[in-house]
Amino acid sequence: MSIYSKFEKLEWIGWQERAALYDRTTLKMTGPTIPRLIELVKPRATDHILDVCCGTGAVAKHLLPSGANVSGIDFAPDMIEQATVSVPSARFVTGDAQDIPFEDGSFDAVLTNFGHYHLPDPDKAIREAARVLKPGGRYGFTTWVGPDASKGFRLIFETILGNVDQTVTTPAAPDAFRLADETVAKQVLESAGFGEVAMETFRSEITCAPDDFVAFLKAATVRATFVMKAQPENVQRRIEALLREGVEMFRQGEVVVVPMPNRIVTATLQ
Ligand SMILES: C[S@@+](CC[C@H](N)C(=O)[O-])C[C@H]1O[C@@H](n2cnc3c(N)ncnc32)[C@H](O)[C@@H]1O
Numbered sequence: 001m002s003i004y005s006k007f008e009k010l011e012w013i014g015w016q017e018r019a020a021l022y023d024r025t026t027l028k029m030t031g032p033t034i035p036r037l038i039e040l041v042k043p044r045a046t047d048h049i050l051d052v053c054c055g056t057g058a059v060a061k062h063l064l065p066s067g068a069n070v071s072g073i074d075f076a077p078d079m080i081e082q083a084t085v086s087v088p089s090a091r092f093v094t095g096d097a098q099d100i101p102f103e104d105g106s107f108d109a110v111l112t113n114f115g116h117y118h119l120p121d122p123d124k125a126i127r128e129a130a131r132v133l134k135p136g137g138r139y140g141f142t143t144w145v146g147p148d149a150s151k152g153f154r155l156i157f158e159t160i161l162g163n164v165d166q167t168v169t170t171p172a173a174p175d176a177f178r179l180a181d182e183t184v185a186k187q188v189l190e191s192a193g194f195g196e197v198a199m200e201t202f203r204s205e206i207t208c209a210p211d212d213f214v215a216f217l218k219a220a221t222v223r224a225t226f227v228m229k230a231q232p233e234n235v236q237r238r239i240e241a242l243l244r245e246g247v248e249m250f251r252q253g254e255v256v257v258v259p260m261p262n263r264i265v266t267a268t269l270q
Contacts, residue, residue, distance in 0.1 A: 002120055002121075003172045004120035004121075004171070004172055004173060004174060005120075006171035006172070007120060007171040007172060007173040007174075008120050010171060010222070010226045011118050011222055011223070012075060012076060014222030014223075014225065014226060015055075015074075015075075015076040015078075015079060015118075015222060016076050016077070016078045016079075018219070018220075018222070019055075019056065019076060019078035019079045019081070019082050020078070020082070021219060022055060022056045022079070022082065023056055023058075023082075023086075025216065025219040025220040026055075026219075026220040026221070027055075027056070027058055028206070028216075028220070029114075029204065029206060029220055029260060030055075030058070030113055030114045030142075031058055032202075032204045033113060033114075033142045033202050033204065033262060033264060034058055034059055034062045034113055035062060036202060036264060037059070037111060037113060037140050037141075037142055037264055038059070038062050038063060038066075038111070038140075040140055040198075040200075040264060040266045041109050041111060041138045041139075041140040041266060042138065043063055043066035043068045043109060044066065044067075044068065044108070045066060045067030045068060046068075046108075047066070047068040047069065047107075047108040047109055048068070048069045048071070048106065048107050048108055049063060049068045049069070049070050049071070049107060049108065049109045049110070049111065050070075050071050050072070050073070050100070050102065050106070050107045050109070050110045050111070050129075050132060051063075051070065051071070051072040051073075051090075051110075051111050051112070051113075052072075052073055052097045052100065052110060052111070052112040052115055052125065052128075052129065053073075053074055053097050053112050053113070053114070053115025053116075053118065053119075054072030054073060054074045054079070054080075054083055054092060055074060055079050055082075055083065055113075056079060056082040056083050056086055057072060057082065057083030057084075057086045057087040057090065057092065058113070059072070059111055059113050060072050060083065060086075060087045060090040060092075061086060061087050063090075064087070064089070068108075068109075070087070070089075070090040070091070071090065071091045071092070071093070071102070071107075072087075072090055072091070072092045072093075073092070073093055073094070073095035073096075073097070073100060073101065074092070074094065074095070075094065075095065075096050075097070076094075077094050080092045080093065080094050097112070097115055097119055097125040097128065098119060098120070098121050098124040098125050098128060099128065100128045100129070100131070100132050102132045103132070104131050104132065105132070105133065105134045105135075106132050106134075107132050107133055107134065107137060108133075108134055108137055108138070109133075109137060109138040109139070109140070110129040110132065110133055110137065110138075110139050110140075111139075111140050111141065112125070112129070112140075112141040112142070113141070113142050114142050114143070114144070114262075115141065116141060116143055116179055117143060117144055117176050117177075117223070118222070118223070119174070120174060121174070122174070122178075122179060122188075123188050123192070126139075126188055126189060126192045126194075127192045129192075130192040130193045130194060130269055133269045134269070135269055135270070136268060136269060137268070137269045138266065138267075138268055138269075139189075139194060139266065139267045139268070139269065140264065140265065140266045140267075141179075141264075141265050142202070142262050142263065142264050142265070143177070143179045143180050143185075143262060143263055143265065144176070144177060144180065144260065144261075144262045145177065145180045145201070145261045145262055145263060146176065146177030146180060147177075149261065150259065150260060150261050151250070151258070151259045152205075152206060152250075152258040152259050152260040153177075153260065155243070155246045155247065155249075155258070156217065156224055156243070157224075159239060159242045159243050159246055160224060160227055160228060160239055160243075161227075163235065163238060163239050163242060164227070164231055164235065164239075165231055165232060165235050168230055168231055168232070168235075169230075170226075170227050170230050171226075173223065176223065179263075179265070180262070180263045182199050182263075185197065185199060185263075185265050189265070189267045193269055193270055194267035194268060194269055194270065195267065195268055195269075195270045196266075196267060196268040197265070197266070197267045198265070198266050198267070199263050199264070199265050199266075200263065200264050201261055201262070201263055202261065202262050202263065202264050203259065203261050204259075204260045204261065204262055205257045205258055205259055205260060206256075206257075206258040206260055207255055207256070207257050207258075208255060208256060209254065209255055209256075210244065210247055210248060210251060210255070210256045211244070213243065213244065213247045213256060213258070214240045214243050214244055217243070228240075
């Protein structure tokens with residue numbers, strides 16, 4: 001049993017619970033990168049493309065105009081159900097990004113929009129992407145920038161981790177932001193057999209009414225939310241109040257615009 005089994009279980013429950021509301025919540029954070037990710041991977045009508053951690057199928061939907069043959073996998077069956085309804089022309093199956101249920105060399109391109117953050121072993125998912133790609137196949141993924149360079153994640157993480165009851169244990173979880181470091185991403189990709197690694201920064205924001213920020217976070221995020229929910233009620237309320245107060249620094253008129261930069265990483269299988 002992995003030290004991250006509890007983390008994995010909470011992720012699974014969290015995404016199952018969010019599938020029906022995903023397009024109105026989390027997708028507001030994850031959606032903006034998709035056109036650029038697709039542009040960089042240059043889909044062709046003759047391509048077979050796999051969307052890993054597909055969620056409700058937003059990447060697959062954006063791939064439709066390319067004419068490519070699109071498949072998607074996600075470990076949450078309720079996400080697969082939503083994706084199947086949303087993009088009937090694509091083929092969606094329940095499956096683990098770290099053990100992709102397709103044969104070696106099946107795809108011309110593999111995409112993952114904000115998936116690695118949720119995996120116990122993101123490096124294994126990268127090796128799996130390499131395995132299912134044909135030689136010369138293109139890989140593209142997006143990943144959040146961590147609190148050191150993201151004002152949004154700094155507010156969220158510092159407020160939560162700085163105020164938790166230290167006697168409450170939270171499940172062990174892998175470093176969420178490791179792949180946003182260019183040196184690390186290059187090393188992991190190259191050791192999986194990729195070359196031509198490139199990375200660019202993409203600016204996303206959470207835009208909402210200040211009073212809606214906490215509710216949005218709880219609806220849209222799994223990891224931050226399960227850390228909060230493990231806390232006693234009074235600690236949760238205090239963290240929520242501090243987040244509400246803290247988000248004021250991003251006020252622009254009636255709304256707050258919280259910067260959530262991320263990186264788009266592309267590579268080619270050698
Ligand atoms: C932030 S959502 C991104 C969804 C979609 N790519 C998008 O851009 O909207 C993360 C997705 O990863 C899925 N996921 C998490 N762990 C997974 C795993 N081990 N294998 C496959 N999918 C996983 C979740 O169910 C969820 O749908």
